[in-house]
Amino acid sequence: MEGTYNYYIVALSVMIAILASYSALNITSKISYASGKYRFFWLLAGSFVMGSGVWSMHFVGMLAVHFQMPVKYDWGLTFLSMAASLISSFIAFYITKEKDIHVIKLAIGGFIMGSGIVTMHYIGMEAMIMPVEMSYDQTLWVLSAVIAFVASYAALFLFLRFRNEQSFSWLKWLSAIVMGFAICGMHYTGMKATKFHHHPGMAMGTSDTTTNFFLLYGVTVTIFIILFISWGAVYFDRHVLEKLAYQDTITGLPNRNEMNRFFDMHTGNETIGVLFIDLDQFKVINDTLGHDTGDLLIREVGLRLRQFIRKGQQAFRIGGDEFLFIVKNCTQGQAEQLAEEILQSIKNVYLIGGNELYITGSIGISISSIKDSARSMLLKTADTAMYKAKGLGKNQYCVYNELMGTKEVRKMELEKDLQWALEDNQFYIEYQPKWNVKTNNLVGFEALLRWKHPRLGIISPGEFIPIAEETGIIVSLTKWTLEEACRQCRAWQLQGNTQPVSVNISIRLFQTDSLLEYVQGALIRTGLDSHLLELEITESMVLFDINEIIRQLQGIRSLGVKISMDDFGTGYSSIGLLDRMPLDALKLDRLFTNDLETESKRAIIHAILLMAENLQLDVIAEGVENLEHIESLTQLGCNVMQGYYYGKPMSSEEIDEWVKDNMFVQT
Secondary structure, eight states: OOOEEOHHHHHHHHHHHHHHHHHHHHHHHHHTTOOHHHHHHHHHHHHHHHHHHHHHHHHHHHHTEEOSSOOEEOHHHHHHHHHHHHHHHHHHHHHTOSSSOOHHHHHHHHHHHHHHHHHHHHHHHHTEEOSSEEEEOHHHHHHHHHHHHHHHHHHHHHHHHHTTOOSOOHHHHHHHHHHHHHHHHHHHHHHHHEEEEOOTTOOOOOOOHHHHHHHHHHHHHHHHHHHHHHHHHHHHIIIIIHHHHHBOTTTOSBOHHHHHHHHHHOOSSOEEEEEEEEESSHHHHHHHHOHHHHHHHHHHHHHHHHTTOBTTEEEEEOSSSEEEEEEETOOHHHHHHHHHHHHHHHTSOEEETTEEEOOOEEEEEEEEETTTSOHHHHHHHHHHHHHHHHHTTSSSEEEOOHHHHHHHHHHHHHHHHHHHHTTTTOEEEEEEEEEETTTTEEEEEEEEEEEEETTTEEEOHHHHHHHHHHHTTHHHHHHHHHHHHHHHHHHHHHHTOOOOEEEEOOHHHHHHTOHHHHHHHHHHHHTOOGGGEEEEEEGGGGGSOHHHHHHHHHHHHTTTOEEEEEEETSSOOOGGGTTTSOOSEEEEOHHHHTTTTSHHHHHHHHHHHHHHHHTTOEEEEEOOOSHHHHHHHHHHTOOEEESTTTOOOBOHHHHHHHHHHHTOOOO
């Protein structure tokens, strides 16, 4: 015997399967990109919606059949069939939860889900209590099992395909319809495979439609409540929680979390262009006008960057004054054009709180596929290029290249080796003589730190000193240089060569507030007279706490130690502070010496010399390399000089020979 179908209920079962499939497709997009307890929550929610949806469709489909006999259900077997559907869905989703799925995992997951659906269906059939016996058509039974496995593999494939889709799409709905019909096809094929046999003597009766419709309403309402709650959870997560977690509150742009999610979703061969943007003058504005004005400025910058957002091109705010653009299928020309447009937009005037504010930006560009270059490396190279742009003068962009990468690797290597180079005695000092043209005598030496790397050879001070400054190792290096120079100066003094030695001092030592202590200690330990030591500071120190620097210099100068300002005139306006600072000399940078033929440079040097004379400061010219330099500087009134014309930087042994050869021993 066969039952008859209520096609309205059949249609309801199909609709339940489709809606459950669509809801599961929405939830599965959360599984791979969540972490910790949130991933487990979405994994549990997705498997529950999928498992309960398949089971509800099956149960409603069974209620759609009218057998003209009373039908009841074994509640234990009924719940066991539901458990089979839920557990198999959970295991299948768990196996395929990672972003990169191997085909073997997909095969195992599909097999488990298919087995669960088959088990659920036929346990559900056994739960029916009727005055008949059931048997199965083997061909149709196998066909129903095949459909179950095909539906399971299709479901997992579509879940993997659409888990990157965060929004509504007709393609996702079409996939849900295909999944729904596949699941229903399995069920109704399985029902067709079932044969009901009535034997003489079995009591027959009429169907109890009241009970059937009560179960139908109960199951239908329950599954729709589940679907409604799941859709509500997805909506709340997408439009409320996600906005809080993935959107910057000041600019409204996606934040660093959204950037990380972007990289999680794109791991193929697609070429990605990254533009790392840093505002050049933001800290000054933030410190002088306050954080409220700074936030308003950041918001205005965000609004300007929005005009460059389009399909395949997204902006992010990833830090205080740092922004990032990610461009899909990017070429270098496209990235450079975008960078020029962004720079032009950023530098236009900002009217905030009655102030006219001007800022610029520096942009670093890196182009690669995420598969060829790890996410961290792509961001690191863009960051490296951005700092290169700042070093070139700001308000410009720089494209990362191999040479830049080589320099960065070398910098990292030197930074690591600096940690133990001092202990390994890799540093040494060379001394360059200073000469007084007017008296035709040697007037001192400058101590210059050198690094002989055991593998890389001689490392230029211009290369390792900035790294030492950045890492703070410069404090230990300067202390060692100070004491070593004092020791050598004392040794020369005992030999009859009484000449002062000058040592360059980093701003870092002023920040420790221990410079006076270091100087006193070096003088005591070496026995050097204080008037034979000179400390050279840089003009850039005026950018720091000038009152604190003056206080420390006054303490050092009270010992009898001399102070000179190195690299004077290289870009920092310290002229207004010269009368306040305890100085003995100014050192003219080689920038002036190398351009003596121009009248403007000669006029500047002459003005500096007049000012120094009025302030009773000596002037020392650096970079003197030929007789023309000497004659020009002498005519201008500069008498003390230092450069290759008189002597290159030399070791202490070479200095001894140089003094003997030139007969400049002072008594």
